[in-house]
Amino acid sequence: MENSSRERITLHVDMDSFYSSVEAREKPELKGLPVVVGSDPRKGKGRGVVSTCSYEAREFGIHSAMPISKAYKLCSDAVYLPVNMKLYKEVSANIMDLIRIFADRFQQVSVDEAYIDIGDSISDYESAILLAEKIKSEVKRLQRLTCSIGVAPNKIIAKIASDFNKPDGLTVVRPEEVEDFLFPLSVSKIPGIGKKTRPILKEMGIETVGQLATIDVQLLIARFGKSGVLMHQLANGIDTREVKERDVVKSISTEDTFDEDIYDPLEIERSFSELSEKVHVSLIKKHFRFRTVTIKVRFEDFRTYTRAKTLHAATTDKEAITKAALNLMEEFIGKGRFRLLGVGVTKLEKLDERQTFLSDFL
Structure with missing residues:
Protein backbone atom coordinates (compact mmCIF):
# COMPACT_ATOMS: atom_id res chain seq x y z
CA MET A 1 0.00 0.00 0.00
CA GLU A 2 1.25 3.47 -0.86
CA ASN A 3 2.47 5.53 2.08
CA SER A 4 0.19 8.57 2.16
CA SER A 5 2.66 10.43 4.40
CA ARG A 6 5.54 10.21 1.93
CA GLU A 7 6.98 13.51 0.72
CA ARG A 8 5.89 14.21 -2.82
CA ILE A 9 8.63 15.21 -5.22
CA THR A 10 7.42 16.11 -8.68
CA LEU A 11 9.43 16.90 -11.80
CA HIS A 12 8.10 18.79 -14.80
CA VAL A 13 10.14 18.10 -17.91
CA ASP A 14 9.66 20.63 -20.71
CA MET A 15 11.49 20.40 -24.02
CA ASP A 16 13.08 23.64 -25.17
CA SER A 17 11.45 25.21 -28.24
CA PHE A 18 10.62 21.68 -29.31
CA TYR A 19 9.54 21.95 -32.96
CA SER A 20 12.28 24.35 -33.98
CA SER A 21 14.89 22.41 -31.98
CA VAL A 22 13.94 19.19 -33.76
CA GLU A 23 14.19 20.98 -37.10
CA ALA A 24 17.65 22.30 -36.20
CA ARG A 25 18.71 18.82 -35.14
CA GLU A 26 17.61 17.40 -38.49
CA LYS A 27 19.12 20.33 -40.42
CA PRO A 28 22.34 21.41 -38.66
CA GLU A 29 22.65 24.43 -40.95
CA LEU A 30 19.75 25.98 -39.01
CA LYS A 31 21.65 26.01 -35.72
CA GLY A 32 21.93 29.54 -34.35
CA LEU A 33 19.44 31.00 -36.83
CA PRO A 34 16.01 32.49 -36.12
CA VAL A 35 13.68 29.61 -37.02
CA VAL A 36 9.89 29.95 -37.09
CA VAL A 37 7.69 26.86 -37.39
CA GLY A 38 4.16 27.49 -38.59
CA SER A 39 2.46 28.29 -41.84
CA ASP A 40 3.83 30.00 -44.94
CA PRO A 41 4.22 33.73 -44.16
CA ARG A 42 3.70 34.59 -47.85
CA LYS A 43 5.87 37.66 -47.50
CA GLY A 44 3.76 39.04 -44.69
CA LYS A 45 0.39 38.08 -46.11
CA GLY A 46 0.10 34.59 -44.59
CA ARG A 47 -3.03 33.59 -42.74
CA GLY A 48 -1.73 31.18 -40.11
CA VAL A 49 0.03 31.49 -36.77
CA VAL A 50 3.40 30.65 -35.26
CA SER A 51 3.46 27.17 -33.72
CA THR A 52 6.84 27.70 -32.08
CA CYS A 53 10.12 29.43 -32.77
CA SER A 54 13.77 29.22 -31.80
CA TYR A 55 15.20 31.36 -29.02
CA GLU A 56 17.04 33.36 -31.68
CA ALA A 57 13.69 34.23 -33.25
CA ARG A 58 12.28 35.21 -29.85
CA GLU A 59 14.91 37.94 -29.63
CA PHE A 60 12.96 39.70 -32.40
CA GLY A 61 9.75 39.54 -30.34
CA ILE A 62 8.29 36.50 -32.11
CA HIS A 63 6.36 34.01 -29.97
CA SER A 64 3.97 31.08 -30.34
CA ALA A 65 0.35 31.81 -31.35
CA MET A 66 1.43 35.08 -32.98
CA PRO A 67 -0.04 35.71 -36.47
CA ILE A 68 2.55 34.56 -38.99
CA SER A 69 2.15 37.86 -40.84
CA LYS A 70 3.27 39.77 -37.74
CA ALA A 71 6.22 37.42 -37.25
CA TYR A 72 7.33 38.14 -40.81
CA LYS A 73 7.20 41.87 -40.16
CA LEU A 74 9.34 41.43 -37.05
CA CYS A 75 11.92 39.27 -38.83
CA SER A 76 11.55 38.71 -42.55
CA ASP A 77 14.98 37.03 -42.68
CA ALA A 78 13.99 34.21 -40.33
CA VAL A 79 13.78 30.66 -41.64
CA TYR A 80 10.08 29.79 -41.94
CA LEU A 81 9.23 26.09 -41.91
CA PRO A 82 5.92 24.19 -42.10
CA VAL A 83 4.77 22.07 -39.18
CA ASN A 84 6.02 18.48 -39.54
CA MET A 85 3.86 16.86 -36.89
CA LYS A 86 4.70 13.31 -37.94
CA LEU A 87 8.37 13.95 -37.20
CA TYR A 88 7.68 15.75 -33.92
CA LYS A 89 5.44 12.94 -32.68
CA GLU A 90 8.08 10.33 -33.50
CA VAL A 91 10.75 12.26 -31.62
CA SER A 92 8.32 12.91 -28.76
CA ALA A 93 7.54 9.21 -28.41
CA ASN A 94 11.25 8.41 -28.09
CA ILE A 95 11.75 11.14 -25.49
CA MET A 96 8.72 10.13 -23.43
CA ASP A 97 9.80 6.48 -23.43
CA LEU A 98 13.17 7.63 -22.11
CA ILE A 99 11.73 9.88 -19.39
CA ARG A 100 9.23 7.25 -18.27
CA ILE A 101 12.09 4.98 -17.19
CA PHE A 102 12.96 7.36 -14.36
CA ALA A 103 9.41 7.78 -13.00
CA ASP A 104 7.42 6.12 -10.24
CA ARG A 105 4.39 7.71 -11.90
CA PHE A 106 4.38 9.37 -15.31
CA GLN A 107 2.01 11.78 -17.04
CA GLN A 108 2.57 13.13 -20.52
CA VAL A 109 0.57 16.33 -20.93
CA SER A 110 1.58 17.39 -24.44
CA VAL A 111 3.93 16.45 -27.23
CA ASP A 112 6.83 18.17 -25.46
CA GLU A 113 6.18 18.07 -21.71
CA ALA A 114 5.54 15.57 -18.96
CA TYR A 115 5.32 15.22 -15.19
CA ILE A 116 7.06 12.50 -13.24
CA ASP A 117 6.50 11.63 -9.59
CA ILE A 118 9.55 10.14 -7.89
CA GLY A 119 8.34 10.23 -4.29
CA ASP A 120 8.23 6.44 -3.87
CA SER A 121 11.89 5.86 -4.60
CA ILE A 122 13.45 9.23 -3.72
CA SER A 123 12.67 11.16 -0.55
CA ASP A 124 15.24 13.98 -0.58
CA TYR A 125 15.84 16.86 -2.95
CA GLU A 126 19.57 16.26 -3.32
CA SER A 127 18.83 12.86 -4.90
CA ALA A 128 16.02 14.40 -6.95
CA ILE A 129 18.45 16.95 -8.37
CA LEU A 130 20.86 14.18 -9.37
CA LEU A 131 18.02 12.37 -11.11
CA ALA A 132 16.93 15.53 -12.95
CA GLU A 133 20.49 16.08 -14.13
CA LYS A 134 20.59 12.47 -15.31
CA ILE A 135 17.38 12.94 -17.31
CA LYS A 136 18.72 16.11 -18.93
CA SER A 137 21.99 14.38 -19.75
CA GLU A 138 20.30 11.33 -21.29
CA VAL A 139 17.89 13.42 -23.38
CA LYS A 140 20.83 15.43 -24.70
CA ARG A 141 22.99 12.35 -25.32
CA LEU A 142 20.36 10.15 -26.97
CA GLN A 143 18.14 12.73 -28.67
CA ARG A 144 20.57 15.64 -29.13
CA LEU A 145 17.97 18.00 -27.67
CA THR A 146 17.78 20.03 -24.48
CA CYS A 147 15.03 20.19 -21.89
CA SER A 148 14.33 22.28 -18.82
CA ILE A 149 13.20 20.69 -15.56
CA GLY A 150 11.44 22.00 -12.50
CA VAL A 151 11.76 20.03 -9.25
CA ALA A 152 9.18 20.86 -6.60
CA PRO A 153 6.62 19.53 -4.08
CA ASN A 154 3.76 19.50 -6.60
CA LYS A 155 2.75 19.91 -10.22
CA ILE A 156 1.96 23.63 -10.35
CA ILE A 157 5.24 24.68 -8.75
CA ALA A 158 7.24 22.22 -10.87
CA LYS A 159 5.65 23.58 -14.06
CA ILE A 160 6.37 27.19 -13.18
CA ALA A 161 9.92 26.23 -12.16
CA SER A 162 10.65 24.44 -15.45
CA ASP A 163 10.00 27.72 -17.30
CA PHE A 164 12.07 29.80 -14.90
CA ASN A 165 15.51 29.31 -16.43
CA LYS A 166 15.06 28.25 -20.05
CA PRO A 167 16.66 26.90 -22.15
CA ASP A 168 18.48 23.89 -20.69
CA GLY A 169 17.54 24.94 -17.18
CA LEU A 170 17.14 23.15 -13.86
CA THR A 171 15.21 24.96 -11.12
CA VAL A 172 14.61 23.41 -7.71
CA VAL A 173 11.98 24.66 -5.27
CA ARG A 174 11.98 22.92 -1.89
CA PRO A 175 8.87 23.07 0.32
CA GLU A 176 10.35 25.77 2.56
CA GLU A 177 11.24 27.87 -0.52
CA VAL A 178 7.79 27.99 -2.13
CA GLU A 179 6.79 31.48 -0.99
CA ASP A 180 10.18 33.03 -1.75
CA PHE A 181 10.03 31.52 -5.24
CA LEU A 182 6.39 32.21 -6.15
CA PHE A 183 5.49 35.49 -4.50
CA PRO A 184 7.75 37.86 -6.53
CA LEU A 185 6.55 36.43 -9.86
CA SER A 186 3.98 38.05 -12.14
CA VAL A 187 0.51 36.50 -11.91
CA SER A 188 0.90 35.66 -15.61
CA LYS A 189 3.29 32.88 -14.56
CA ILE A 190 0.36 30.91 -13.14
CA PRO A 191 -1.03 28.68 -15.91
CA GLY A 192 -4.57 29.70 -16.78
CA ILE A 193 -4.20 33.37 -15.88
CA GLY A 194 -4.20 34.90 -19.33
CA LYS A 195 -4.80 38.16 -21.13
CA LYS A 196 -8.46 38.34 -20.08
CA THR A 197 -7.87 37.73 -16.38
CA ARG A 198 -4.73 39.83 -15.89
CA PRO A 199 -6.39 43.23 -16.50
CA ILE A 200 -9.15 42.40 -14.00
CA LEU A 201 -6.60 41.39 -11.39
CA LYS A 202 -4.64 44.57 -12.09
CA GLU A 203 -7.78 46.62 -11.44
CA MET A 204 -7.94 44.87 -8.06
CA GLY A 205 -4.35 45.88 -7.36
CA ILE A 206 -2.98 42.40 -8.00
CA GLU A 207 0.07 42.06 -10.25
CA THR A 208 2.29 39.58 -8.41
CA VAL A 209 1.65 36.05 -7.20
CA GLY A 210 2.28 37.22 -3.65
CA GLN A 211 -0.47 39.83 -3.90
CA LEU A 212 -2.84 37.19 -5.27
CA ALA A 213 -1.89 34.76 -2.50
CA THR A 214 -2.49 37.21 0.34
CA ILE A 215 -5.68 38.96 -0.82
CA ASP A 216 -8.95 38.05 0.90
CA VAL A 217 -10.19 35.05 -1.07
CA GLN A 218 -13.79 36.32 -0.74
CA LEU A 219 -12.89 39.24 -3.01
CA LEU A 220 -11.68 36.77 -5.64
CA ILE A 221 -14.81 34.66 -5.28
CA ALA A 222 -16.99 37.74 -5.74
CA ARG A 223 -15.19 38.54 -8.99
CA PHE A 224 -14.35 35.12 -10.42
CA GLY A 225 -16.60 32.61 -8.63
CA LYS A 226 -15.05 29.17 -7.98
CA SER A 227 -12.11 30.07 -10.22
CA GLY A 228 -11.11 32.64 -7.62
CA VAL A 229 -10.61 29.89 -5.04
CA LEU A 230 -8.41 27.92 -7.44
CA MET A 231 -6.30 30.97 -8.32
CA HIS A 232 -5.80 31.69 -4.62
CA GLN A 233 -4.72 28.11 -3.93
CA LEU A 234 -2.27 28.02 -6.85
CA ALA A 235 -0.79 31.36 -5.84
CA ASN A 236 -0.10 29.82 -2.42
CA GLY A 237 1.54 26.83 -4.06
CA ILE A 238 -1.31 24.47 -3.17
CA ASP A 239 -1.91 21.73 -5.74
CA THR A 240 -3.22 18.33 -4.69
CA ARG A 241 -3.41 16.82 -8.19
CA GLU A 242 -1.55 13.56 -8.55
CA VAL A 243 0.67 12.57 -11.43
CA LYS A 244 -1.44 10.14 -13.45
CA GLU A 245 -1.02 8.50 -16.81
CA ARG A 246 -3.40 9.91 -19.38
CA ASP A 247 -4.82 7.19 -21.54
CA VAL A 248 -8.20 8.66 -22.48
CA VAL A 249 -8.77 10.62 -25.67
CA LYS A 250 -11.12 13.45 -24.69
Whole structure:
Protein backbone atom coordinates (compact mmCIF):
# COMPACT_ATOMS: atom_id res chain seq x y z
CA MET A 1 0.00 0.00 0.00
CA GLU A 2 1.25 3.47 -0.86
CA ASN A 3 2.47 5.53 2.08
CA SER A 4 0.19 8.57 2.16
CA SER A 5 2.66 10.43 4.40
CA ARG A 6 5.54 10.21 1.93
CA GLU A 7 6.98 13.51 0.72
CA ARG A 8 5.89 14.21 -2.82
CA ILE A 9 8.63 15.21 -5.22
CA THR A 10 7.42 16.11 -8.68
CA LEU A 11 9.43 16.90 -11.80
CA HIS A 12 8.10 18.79 -14.80
CA VAL A 13 10.14 18.10 -17.91
CA ASP A 14 9.66 20.63 -20.71
CA MET A 15 11.49 20.40 -24.02
CA ASP A 16 13.08 23.64 -25.17
CA SER A 17 11.45 25.21 -28.24
CA PHE A 18 10.62 21.68 -29.31
CA TYR A 19 9.54 21.95 -32.96
CA SER A 20 12.28 24.35 -33.98
CA SER A 21 14.89 22.41 -31.98
CA VAL A 22 13.94 19.19 -33.76
CA GLU A 23 14.19 20.98 -37.10
CA ALA A 24 17.65 22.30 -36.20
CA ARG A 25 18.71 18.82 -35.14
CA GLU A 26 17.61 17.40 -38.49
CA LYS A 27 19.12 20.33 -40.42
CA PRO A 28 22.34 21.41 -38.66
CA GLU A 29 22.65 24.43 -40.95
CA LEU A 30 19.75 25.98 -39.01
CA LYS A 31 21.65 26.01 -35.72
CA GLY A 32 21.93 29.54 -34.35
CA LEU A 33 19.44 31.00 -36.83
CA PRO A 34 16.01 32.49 -36.12
CA VAL A 35 13.68 29.61 -37.02
CA VAL A 36 9.89 29.95 -37.09
CA VAL A 37 7.69 26.86 -37.39
CA GLY A 38 4.16 27.49 -38.59
CA SER A 39 2.46 28.29 -41.84
CA ASP A 40 3.83 30.00 -44.94
CA PRO A 41 4.22 33.73 -44.16
CA ARG A 42 3.70 34.59 -47.85
CA LYS A 43 5.87 37.66 -47.50
CA GLY A 44 3.76 39.04 -44.69
CA LYS A 45 0.39 38.08 -46.11
CA GLY A 46 0.10 34.59 -44.59
CA ARG A 47 -3.03 33.59 -42.74
CA GLY A 48 -1.73 31.18 -40.11
CA VAL A 49 0.03 31.49 -36.77
CA VAL A 50 3.40 30.65 -35.26
CA SER A 51 3.46 27.17 -33.72
CA THR A 52 6.84 27.70 -32.08
CA CYS A 53 10.12 29.43 -32.77
CA SER A 54 13.77 29.22 -31.80
CA TYR A 55 15.20 31.36 -29.02
CA GLU A 56 17.04 33.36 -31.68
CA ALA A 57 13.69 34.23 -33.25
CA ARG A 58 12.28 35.21 -29.85
CA GLU A 59 14.91 37.94 -29.63
CA PHE A 60 12.96 39.70 -32.40
CA GLY A 61 9.75 39.54 -30.34
CA ILE A 62 8.29 36.50 -32.11
CA HIS A 63 6.36 34.01 -29.97
CA SER A 64 3.97 31.08 -30.34
CA ALA A 65 0.35 31.81 -31.35
CA MET A 66 1.43 35.08 -32.98
CA PRO A 67 -0.04 35.71 -36.47
CA ILE A 68 2.55 34.56 -38.99
CA SER A 69 2.15 37.86 -40.84
CA LYS A 70 3.27 39.77 -37.74
CA ALA A 71 6.22 37.42 -37.25
CA TYR A 72 7.33 38.14 -40.81
CA LYS A 73 7.20 41.87 -40.16
CA LEU A 74 9.34 41.43 -37.05
CA CYS A 75 11.92 39.27 -38.83
CA SER A 76 11.55 38.71 -42.55
CA ASP A 77 14.98 37.03 -42.68
CA ALA A 78 13.99 34.21 -40.33
CA VAL A 79 13.78 30.66 -41.64
CA TYR A 80 10.08 29.79 -41.94
CA LEU A 81 9.23 26.09 -41.91
CA PRO A 82 5.92 24.19 -42.10
CA VAL A 83 4.77 22.07 -39.18
CA ASN A 84 6.02 18.48 -39.54
CA MET A 85 3.86 16.86 -36.89
CA LYS A 86 4.70 13.31 -37.94
CA LEU A 87 8.37 13.95 -37.20
CA TYR A 88 7.68 15.75 -33.92
CA LYS A 89 5.44 12.94 -32.68
CA GLU A 90 8.08 10.33 -33.50
CA VAL A 91 10.75 12.26 -31.62
CA SER A 92 8.32 12.91 -28.76
CA ALA A 93 7.54 9.21 -28.41
CA ASN A 94 11.25 8.41 -28.09
CA ILE A 95 11.75 11.14 -25.49
CA MET A 96 8.72 10.13 -23.43
CA ASP A 97 9.80 6.48 -23.43
CA LEU A 98 13.17 7.63 -22.11
CA ILE A 99 11.73 9.88 -19.39
CA ARG A 100 9.23 7.25 -18.27
CA ILE A 101 12.09 4.98 -17.19
CA PHE A 102 12.96 7.36 -14.36
CA ALA A 103 9.41 7.78 -13.00
CA ASP A 104 7.42 6.12 -10.24
CA ARG A 105 4.39 7.71 -11.90
CA PHE A 106 4.38 9.37 -15.31
CA GLN A 107 2.01 11.78 -17.04
CA GLN A 108 2.57 13.13 -20.52
CA VAL A 109 0.57 16.33 -20.93
CA SER A 110 1.58 17.39 -24.44
CA VAL A 111 3.93 16.45 -27.23
CA ASP A 112 6.83 18.17 -25.46
CA GLU A 113 6.18 18.07 -21.71
CA ALA A 114 5.54 15.57 -18.96
CA TYR A 115 5.32 15.22 -15.19
CA ILE A 116 7.06 12.50 -13.24
CA ASP A 117 6.50 11.63 -9.59
CA ILE A 118 9.55 10.14 -7.89
CA GLY A 119 8.34 10.23 -4.29
CA ASP A 120 8.23 6.44 -3.87
CA SER A 121 11.89 5.86 -4.60
CA ILE A 122 13.45 9.23 -3.72
CA SER A 123 12.67 11.16 -0.55
CA ASP A 124 15.24 13.98 -0.58
CA TYR A 125 15.84 16.86 -2.95
CA GLU A 126 19.57 16.26 -3.32
CA SER A 127 18.83 12.86 -4.90
CA ALA A 128 16.02 14.40 -6.95
CA ILE A 129 18.45 16.95 -8.37
CA LEU A 130 20.86 14.18 -9.37
CA LEU A 131 18.02 12.37 -11.11
CA ALA A 132 16.93 15.53 -12.95
CA GLU A 133 20.49 16.08 -14.13
CA LYS A 134 20.59 12.47 -15.31
CA ILE A 135 17.38 12.94 -17.31
CA LYS A 136 18.72 16.11 -18.93
CA SER A 137 21.99 14.38 -19.75
CA GLU A 138 20.30 11.33 -21.29
CA VAL A 139 17.89 13.42 -23.38
CA LYS A 140 20.83 15.43 -24.70
CA ARG A 141 22.99 12.35 -25.32
CA LEU A 142 20.36 10.15 -26.97
CA GLN A 143 18.14 12.73 -28.67
CA ARG A 144 20.57 15.64 -29.13
CA LEU A 145 17.97 18.00 -27.67
CA THR A 146 17.78 20.03 -24.48
CA CYS A 147 15.03 20.19 -21.89
CA SER A 148 14.33 22.28 -18.82
CA ILE A 149 13.20 20.69 -15.56
CA GLY A 150 11.44 22.00 -12.50
CA VAL A 151 11.76 20.03 -9.25
CA ALA A 152 9.18 20.86 -6.60
CA PRO A 153 6.62 19.53 -4.08
CA ASN A 154 3.76 19.50 -6.60
CA LYS A 155 2.75 19.91 -10.22
CA ILE A 156 1.96 23.63 -10.35
CA ILE A 157 5.24 24.68 -8.75
CA ALA A 158 7.24 22.22 -10.87
CA LYS A 159 5.65 23.58 -14.06
CA ILE A 160 6.37 27.19 -13.18
CA ALA A 161 9.92 26.23 -12.16
CA SER A 162 10.65 24.44 -15.45
CA ASP A 163 10.00 27.72 -17.30
CA PHE A 164 12.07 29.80 -14.90
CA ASN A 165 15.51 29.31 -16.43
CA LYS A 166 15.06 28.25 -20.05
CA PRO A 167 16.66 26.90 -22.15
CA ASP A 168 18.48 23.89 -20.69
CA GLY A 169 17.54 24.94 -17.18
CA LEU A 170 17.14 23.15 -13.86
CA THR A 171 15.21 24.96 -11.12
CA VAL A 172 14.61 23.41 -7.71
CA VAL A 173 11.98 24.66 -5.27
CA ARG A 174 11.98 22.92 -1.89
CA PRO A 175 8.87 23.07 0.32
CA GLU A 176 10.35 25.77 2.56
CA GLU A 177 11.24 27.87 -0.52
CA VAL A 178 7.79 27.99 -2.13
CA GLU A 179 6.79 31.48 -0.99
CA ASP A 180 10.18 33.03 -1.75
CA PHE A 181 10.03 31.52 -5.24
CA LEU A 182 6.39 32.21 -6.15
CA PHE A 183 5.49 35.49 -4.50
CA PRO A 184 7.75 37.86 -6.53
CA LEU A 185 6.55 36.43 -9.86
CA SER A 186 3.98 38.05 -12.14
CA VAL A 187 0.51 36.50 -11.91
CA SER A 188 0.90 35.66 -15.61
CA LYS A 189 3.29 32.88 -14.56
CA ILE A 190 0.36 30.91 -13.14
CA PRO A 191 -1.03 28.68 -15.91
CA GLY A 192 -4.57 29.70 -16.78
CA ILE A 193 -4.20 33.37 -15.88
CA GLY A 194 -4.20 34.90 -19.33
CA LYS A 195 -4.80 38.16 -21.13
CA LYS A 196 -8.46 38.34 -20.08
CA THR A 197 -7.87 37.73 -16.38
CA ARG A 198 -4.73 39.83 -15.89
CA PRO A 199 -6.39 43.23 -16.50
CA ILE A 200 -9.15 42.40 -14.00
CA LEU A 201 -6.60 41.39 -11.39
CA LYS A 202 -4.64 44.57 -12.09
CA GLU A 203 -7.78 46.62 -11.44
CA MET A 204 -7.94 44.87 -8.06
CA GLY A 205 -4.35 45.88 -7.36
CA ILE A 206 -2.98 42.40 -8.00
CA GLU A 207 0.07 42.06 -10.25
CA THR A 208 2.29 39.58 -8.41
CA VAL A 209 1.65 36.05 -7.20
CA GLY A 210 2.28 37.22 -3.65
CA GLN A 211 -0.47 39.83 -3.90
CA LEU A 212 -2.84 37.19 -5.27
CA ALA A 213 -1.89 34.76 -2.50
CA THR A 214 -2.49 37.21 0.34
CA ILE A 215 -5.68 38.96 -0.82
CA ASP A 216 -8.95 38.05 0.90
CA VAL A 217 -10.19 35.05 -1.07
CA GLN A 218 -13.79 36.32 -0.74
CA LEU A 219 -12.89 39.24 -3.01
CA LEU A 220 -11.68 36.77 -5.64
CA ILE A 221 -14.81 34.66 -5.28
CA ALA A 222 -16.99 37.74 -5.74
CA ARG A 223 -15.19 38.54 -8.99
CA PHE A 224 -14.35 35.12 -10.42
CA GLY A 225 -16.60 32.61 -8.63
CA LYS A 226 -15.05 29.17 -7.98
CA SER A 227 -12.11 30.07 -10.22
CA GLY A 228 -11.11 32.64 -7.62
CA VAL A 229 -10.61 29.89 -5.04
CA LEU A 230 -8.41 27.92 -7.44
CA MET A 231 -6.30 30.97 -8.32
CA HIS A 232 -5.80 31.69 -4.62
CA GLN A 233 -4.72 28.11 -3.93
CA LEU A 234 -2.27 28.02 -6.85
CA ALA A 235 -0.79 31.36 -5.84
CA ASN A 236 -0.10 29.82 -2.42
CA GLY A 237 1.54 26.83 -4.06
CA ILE A 238 -1.31 24.47 -3.17
CA ASP A 239 -1.91 21.73 -5.74
CA THR A 240 -3.22 18.33 -4.69
CA ARG A 241 -3.41 16.82 -8.19
CA GLU A 242 -1.55 13.56 -8.55
CA VAL A 243 0.67 12.57 -11.43
CA LYS A 244 -1.44 10.14 -13.45
CA GLU A 245 -1.02 8.50 -16.81
CA ARG A 246 -3.40 9.91 -19.38
CA ASP A 247 -4.82 7.19 -21.54
CA VAL A 248 -8.20 8.66 -22.48
CA VAL A 249 -8.77 10.62 -25.67
CA LYS A 250 -11.12 13.45 -24.69
CA SER A 251 -11.66 15.10 -28.06
CA ILE A 252 -10.94 14.90 -31.77
CA SER A 253 -10.83 18.10 -33.77
CA THR A 254 -9.42 19.89 -36.79
CA GLU A 255 -9.46 23.43 -38.12
CA ASP A 256 -8.57 25.39 -41.22
CA THR A 257 -7.12 28.90 -41.57
CA PHE A 258 -8.13 30.26 -44.98
CA ASP A 259 -5.79 31.94 -47.44
CA GLU A 260 -8.52 34.52 -47.91
CA ASP A 261 -11.35 35.31 -45.50
CA ILE A 262 -14.63 33.65 -46.45
CA TYR A 263 -18.22 34.76 -45.95
CA ASP A 264 -20.28 32.97 -48.61
CA PRO A 265 -22.65 30.40 -46.99
CA LEU A 266 -21.82 27.84 -49.70
CA GLU A 267 -18.10 28.16 -48.98
CA ILE A 268 -18.79 27.81 -45.28
CA GLU A 269 -20.90 24.70 -45.86
CA ARG A 270 -18.18 23.19 -48.05
CA SER A 271 -15.54 23.92 -45.41
CA PHE A 272 -17.54 22.30 -42.62
CA SER A 273 -18.19 19.28 -44.82
CA GLU A 274 -14.45 18.82 -45.41
CA LEU A 275 -13.59 19.38 -41.75
CA SER A 276 -16.27 16.93 -40.63
CA GLU A 277 -14.86 14.33 -43.01
CA LYS A 278 -11.40 14.65 -41.43
CA VAL A 279 -12.81 14.37 -37.92
CA HIS A 280 -14.89 11.35 -38.90
CA VAL A 281 -11.90 9.53 -40.42
CA SER A 282 -9.95 10.04 -37.19
CA LEU A 283 -12.96 9.02 -35.11
CA ILE A 284 -13.33 5.72 -36.96
CA LYS A 285 -9.60 5.05 -36.97
CA LYS A 286 -9.44 5.48 -33.19
CA HIS A 287 -12.64 3.49 -32.61
CA PHE A 288 -14.77 6.10 -30.89
CA ARG A 289 -18.29 7.42 -31.10
CA PHE A 290 -19.27 10.87 -29.89
CA ARG A 291 -22.11 12.79 -28.28
CA THR A 292 -21.05 16.43 -28.57
CA VAL A 293 -20.08 18.47 -31.61
CA THR A 294 -18.11 21.70 -31.20
CA ILE A 295 -17.19 24.46 -33.63
CA LYS A 296 -14.54 27.17 -33.50
CA VAL A 297 -15.07 30.42 -35.37
CA ARG A 298 -12.50 33.19 -35.87
CA PHE A 299 -13.44 36.42 -37.61
CA GLU A 300 -11.06 38.50 -39.71
CA ASP A 301 -10.34 40.76 -36.70
CA PHE A 302 -9.33 37.67 -34.63
CA ARG A 303 -12.49 37.60 -32.49
CA THR A 304 -12.82 33.90 -31.65
CA TYR A 305 -15.86 31.95 -30.47
CA THR A 306 -16.71 28.34 -29.69
CA ARG A 307 -20.09 26.66 -29.58
CA ALA A 308 -21.19 23.12 -28.73
CA LYS A 309 -24.22 20.89 -29.18
CA THR A 310 -24.82 17.57 -27.42
CA LEU A 311 -26.83 14.92 -29.25
CA HIS A 312 -29.43 12.65 -27.66
CA ALA A 313 -27.29 9.56 -28.18
CA ALA A 314 -23.70 8.70 -29.05
CA THR A 315 -23.03 8.01 -32.71
CA THR A 316 -20.37 7.65 -35.39
CA ASP A 317 -22.48 9.36 -38.06
CA LYS A 318 -20.46 11.77 -40.19
CA GLU A 319 -23.56 13.65 -41.34
CA ALA A 320 -24.47 14.29 -37.70
CA ILE A 321 -21.19 16.15 -37.30
CA THR A 322 -21.76 18.30 -40.37
CA LYS A 323 -25.40 19.03 -39.56
CA ALA A 324 -24.68 20.01 -35.95
CA ALA A 325 -21.74 22.19 -37.03
CA LEU A 326 -23.85 24.06 -39.59
CA ASN A 327 -26.64 24.56 -37.07
CA LEU A 328 -24.18 26.01 -34.57
CA MET A 329 -22.75 28.25 -37.28
CA GLU A 330 -26.08 29.90 -38.10
CA GLU A 331 -25.72 32.59 -35.43
CA PHE A 332 -22.49 33.84 -37.03
CA ILE A 333 -23.57 33.92 -40.68
CA GLY A 334 -23.78 37.48 -42.01
CA LYS A 335 -21.86 38.99 -39.11
CA GLY A 336 -18.50 39.25 -40.84
CA ARG A 337 -15.81 37.46 -42.77
CA PHE A 338 -14.20 34.34 -41.35
CA ARG A 339 -10.49 33.74 -41.00
CA LEU A 340 -10.71 30.26 -39.46
CA LEU A 341 -13.28 27.53 -38.93
CA GLY A 342 -12.88 24.39 -36.84
CA VAL A 343 -14.89 21.30 -35.95
CA GLY A 344 -14.47 18.83 -33.11
CA VAL A 345 -16.25 16.05 -31.25
CA THR A 346 -16.18 15.35 -27.51
CA LYS A 347 -17.85 13.11 -24.93
CA LEU A 348 -16.23 10.17 -26.67
CA GLU A 349 -17.06 6.54 -26.00
CA LYS A 350 -14.67 3.74 -26.89
CA LEU A 351 -15.99 1.08 -29.25
CA ASP A 352 -14.92 -2.52 -29.53
CA GLU A 353 -12.59 -2.58 -32.53
CA ARG A 354 -14.59 -5.49 -33.96
CA GLN A 355 -17.85 -3.56 -33.80
CA THR A 356 -19.46 -2.72 -37.13
CA PHE A 357 -19.89 0.96 -37.85
CA LEU A 358 -23.38 0.94 -39.35
CA SER A 359 -23.16 4.59 -40.28
CA ASP A 360 -20.47 3.73 -42.84
CA PHE A 361 -22.97 1.65 -44.76
CA LEU A 362 -26.14 3.70 -44.46
